[in-house]
Amino acid sequence: MTPKExxxxxxxxxxxxxxxxxxxxxxxxxxxxDFEDExxxxxxxxxxxxxxGTTSTVCICMPCIPFSHSQxxxxxxxxxxxxxxxxxxxxxxxxxxxxxxxVMADALSKCGSKRSSVRAICLAVSGVNHPTDQQRILxxxxxxxxxxxxxxxxxxxxxxxxxxxxxxxxGCVLIAGTGTIAYGFTEDGKEARAAGAGPVLGDxxxxxxxxxxxxxxxxxxxxxxxxxxxxxxxILQKLGLSSAEELIGWTYADPSWARIAALVPxxxxxxxxxxxxxxxxxxxSVQELASSVKAVVERLGLCGQDGKDAFPxxxxxxxxxxxRRWDIGTKVINYLSKDFPRVLPIxxxxxxxxxxxxxxxxxxxxxxxxxxx
Amino acid sequence: MTPKExxxxxxxxxxxxxxxxxxxxxxxxxxxxDFEDExxxxxxxxxxxxxxGTTSTVCICMPCIPFSHSQxxxxxxxxxxxxxxxxxxxxxxxxxxxxxxxVMADALSKCGSKRSSVRAICLAVSGVNHPTDQQRILxxxxxxxxxxxxxxxxxxxxxxxxxxxxxxxxGCVLIAGTGTIAYGFTEDGKEARAAGAGPVLGDxxxxxxxxxxxxxxxxxxxxxxxxxxxxxxxILQKLGLSSAEELIGWTYADPSWARIAALVPxxxxxxxxxxxxxxxxxxxSVQELASSVKAVVERLGLCGQDGKDAFPxxxxxxxxxxxRRWDIGTKVINYLSKDFPRVLPIxxxxxxxxxxxxxxxxxxxxxxxxxxx
Numbered sequence: 001m002t003p004k005e006x007x008x009x010x011x012x013x014x015x016x017x018x019x020x021x022x023x024x025x026x027x028x029x030x031x032x033x034d035f036e037d038e039x040x041x042x043x044x045x046x047x048x049x050x051x052x053g054t055t056s057t058v059c060i061c062m063p064c065i066p067f068s069h070s071q072x073x074x075x076x077x078x079x080x081x082x083x084x085x086x087x088x089x090x091x092x093x094x095x096x097x098x099x100x101x102x103v104m105a106d107a108l109s110k111c112g113s114k115r116s117s118v119r120a121i122c123l124a125v126s127g128v129n130h131p132t133d134q135q136r137i138l139x140x141x142x143x144x145x146x147x148x149x150x151x152x153x154x155x156x157x158x159x160x161x162x163x164x165x166x167x168x169x170x171g172c173v174l175i176a177g178t179g180t181i182a183y184g185f186t187e188d189g190k191e192a193r194a195a196g197a198g199p200v201l202g203d204x205x206x207x208x209x210x211x212x213x214x215x216x217x218x219x220x221x222x223x224x225x226x227x228x229x230x231x232x233x234x235i236l237q238k239l240g241l242s243s244a245e246e247l248i249g250w251t252y253a254d255p256s257w258a259r260i261a262a263l264v265p266x267x268x269x270x271x272x273x274x275x276x277x278x279x280x281x282x283x284x285s286v287q288e289l290a291s292s293v294k295a296v297v298e299r300l301g302l303c304g305q306d307g308k309d310a311f312p313x314x315x316x317x318x319x320x321x322x323x324r325r326w327d328i329g330t331k332v333i334n335y336l337s338k339d340f341p342r343v344l345p346i347x348x349x350x351x352x353x354x355x356x357x358x359x360x361x362x363x364x365x366x367x368x369x370x371x372x373x
Numbered sequence: 374m375t376p377k378e379x380x381x382x383x384x385x386x387x388x389x390x391x392x393x394x395x396x397x398x399x400x401x402x403x404x405x406x407d408f409e410d411e412x413x414x415x416x417x418x419x420x421x422x423x424x425x426g427t428t429s430t431v432c433i434c435m436p437c438i439p440f441s442h443s444q445x446x447x448x449x450x451x452x453x454x455x456x457x458x459x460x461x462x463x464x465x466x467x468x469x470x471x472x473x474x475x476v477m478a479d480a481l482s483k484c485g486s487k488r489s490s491v492r493a494i495c496l497a498v499s500g501v502n503h504p505t506d507q508q509r510i511l512x513x514x515x516x517x518x519x520x521x522x523x524x525x526x527x528x529x530x531x532x533x534x535x536x537x538x539x540x541x542x543x544g545c546v547l548i549a550g551t552g553t554i555a556y557g558f559t560e561d562g563k564e565a566r567a568a569g570a571g572p573v574l575g576d577x578x579x580x581x582x583x584x585x586x587x588x589x590x591x592x593x594x595x596x597x598x599x600x601x602x603x604x605x606x607x608i609l610q611k612l613g614l615s616s617a618e619e620l621i622g623w624t625y626a627d628p629s630w631a632r633i634a635a636l637v638p639x640x641x642x643x644x645x646x647x648x649x650x651x652x653x654x655x656x657x658s659v660q661e662l663a664s665s666v667k668a669v670v671e672r673l674g675l676c677g678q679d680g681k682d683a684f685p686x687x688x689x690x691x692x693x694x695x696x697r698r699w700d701i702g703t704k705v706i707n708y709l710s711k712d713f714p715r716v717l718p719i720x721x722x723x724x725x726x727x728x729x730x731x732x733x734x735x736x737x738x739x740x741x742x743x744x745x746x
Contacts, residue, residue, distance in 0.1 A: 089621075089622065089625035090625075129618050129621045129622065130616075130618045130619065130622070133622075194596035194598055195596065195598070197592045197620070197621045198621065198625065200585050200589075200624045200633065201585075201589050201592045201620060201621065201624060202585075202586075202588070202589025202590075202592055212573050212574075212575075215573065215574050215575070216575025219568075219574045219575055220575060223566070223567035223665070223669075224565075224567065224668035224669075225567055225568070225664050225665060225667075225668045243503075245503045247570070247574060248462075248502045248503075248569075248570045248571065249462065249503070251570075251571060251574060252462035252463075252500075252571065255573065260573065291598050292596070292598060294598075295597035295598045296596075296597075298597065299597050
């Protein structure tokens with residue numbers, strides 16, 4: 001839904017006429033935070049971590065207790081809430097804001113907190129690709145929360161990294177789900193990214209990329225432009241279609257990337273069953289994913305001058321999760337180990353929103369420490 | 374606009390409530406054809422040729438005179454009208470129908486004809502990929518025109534072929550504009566196609582494919598995943614952007630294929646100026662386009678058993694039009710000549726809608742001849 005359509009929808013639902021995005025925001029703002037009037041006494045300080053993706057948005061509320069960093073992973077989760085897409089590129093600016101605001105309000109409401117007890121928020125959202133994206137989000141976030149609340153806005157990849165490093169921004173994260181991105185940080189705060197630009201701009205190692213190439217291979221085999229492949233019968237069966245031509249209507253009917261990426265397990269199965277075409281697609285995906293990591297690691301010098309320094313590589317997303325025999329994640333690590341023998345792969349045990357909350361804690365403690373010093 | 378949205382829009386504009394697509398069609402039908410009441414005497418028989426593409430729809434009205442096929446190209450054009458997109462995959466079924474009906478009504482109105490004087494219609498529209506697409510269009514077309522009118526529904530590639538062969542369905546056509554497709558016919562009526570499935574399904578030789586790969590190359594160079602290329606400064610300058618990151622927002626803002634394909638001339642210029650990355654993209658496009666033609670020619674045996682029979686290859690679309698030095702069309706022919714030494718390239722002098730009108734004439738005369746025999 002575009003922001004424009006969104007506004008129109010609002011007008012249909014309510015009698016109040018919404019004139020522009022500025023009025024809109026205040027109006028929603030008021031209603032969303034009504035629960036605060038019901039909360040009488042608020043006890044402890046809290047922090048919020050948000051992971052805003054193209055599929056869903058997760059918000060985690062944690063206590064804001066100053067203690068040793070090594071104990072950070074033992075911070076309890078006070079509440080967790082989930083909402084829909086908050087990527088402004090996909091749903092428009094206004095819908096994205098409303099989703100983010102709502103998911104934070106719900107998380108606070110659920111654990112009996114309100115905005116005044118929030119110390120810090122780390123908002124890690126997909127679609128933050130440029131400093132202007134960051135500024136735009138910071139400025140509306142500033143309007144919602146009291147001025148003492150520390151605000152940190154990052155790309156969602158940063159939360160995924162933090163989920164594997166317990167809130168420490170050091171090393172590289174590789175995300176490969178529907179989309180893919182590699183993001184890295186040095187200990188002294190330099191950062192770099194590769195890919196994460198969407199399929200038009202060549203994210204071919206992603207779940208979408210793998211599945212789109214499999215679909216292309218089916219069409220090519222049908223046309224006589226490519227070799228026959230098991231993918232034809234497997235994909236047609238999975239989608240309940242009777243011929244390769246019907247794939248054209250199927251892709252046009254709903255071009256959402258997630259719907260296409262959902263075919264990845266079929267491609268993996270075909271490769272496991274020895275299909276050469278599927279195997280080649282997965283091998284190329286491994287190379288694409290590894291080359292994204294390599295670009296980030298080399299630009300940041302994470303591997304040291306001789307390429308032999310140790311660095312963490314956090315791996316996140318459905319494409320990298322272990323499969324029966326054809327394991328894309330392990331192949332990516334094997335591929336990278338040739339160049340970087342001391343790459344330390346980490347598969348996080350917590351979700352990225354927890355990583356965002358840990359980041360909020362880390363940023364906040366660092367600033368408090370500097371203030372005191 | 375989806376069919377649903379389209380219906381809603383209609384409801385906004387008129388007081389009359391449109392309940393379903395069946396009511397909708399009759400309602401529009403009535404208004405569109407009102408002009409017929411004004412036409413008093415109708416003189417001669419006419420035929421209609423339509424080329425319905427994703428960008429625009431063109432309708433040509435020609436006289437339906439029985440004379441020698443060799444004189445077909447001298448048939449005068451009585452009227453020509455142009456409308457928007459009529460690909461049902463892009464705009465939905467109802468909007469596509471309305472566009473097609475309107476453009477035909479306008480063409481008849483313009484030359485003072487009405488439906489009763491139409492002898493034959495050839496509707497060549499993109500999005501006709503399956504016999505069910507053809508049947509669906511035929512059935513609503515049947516409701517609009519008197520029963521004596523002969524109706525032929527084909528993929529738009531067929532009109533492009535006919536525009537180069539003066540209405541004869543023999544040989545192969547290669548279209549490469551925003552999208553690409555190869556379509557061929559044998560003299561005894563066998564047909565085959567390759568590509569034309571859209572970019573998700575691997576039409577990489579198309580204008581969209583070339584430009585998307587150029588954009589990917591810019592992102593890869595920026596990330597450190599690929600070599601530096603002239604494409605970066607040329608594309609950013611063309612789009613008025615100041616950094617490669619801004620391309621992400623640019624592609625999300627409007628993912629229409631035509632908008633991306635409009636960058637092809639930039640890629641060609643860079644290749645002409647010696648950029649290796651641009652050159653490689655164009656060479657791969659040539660191979661993709663040639664492989665589509667090859668698949669069709671081989672499946673139909675257009676080149677004979679020894680590969681040396683002559684056959685026409687009609688070449689249509691912006692990507693294949695002659696450029697200063699880097700000429701994609703000529704390179705495709707050179708590539709194909711190795712396998713098919715007697716390929717006869719044709720660059721049509723008339724537009725595909727004229728080809729559709731010629732087809733209507735040919736189909737009609739053939740049926741009339743069979744009836745008399």
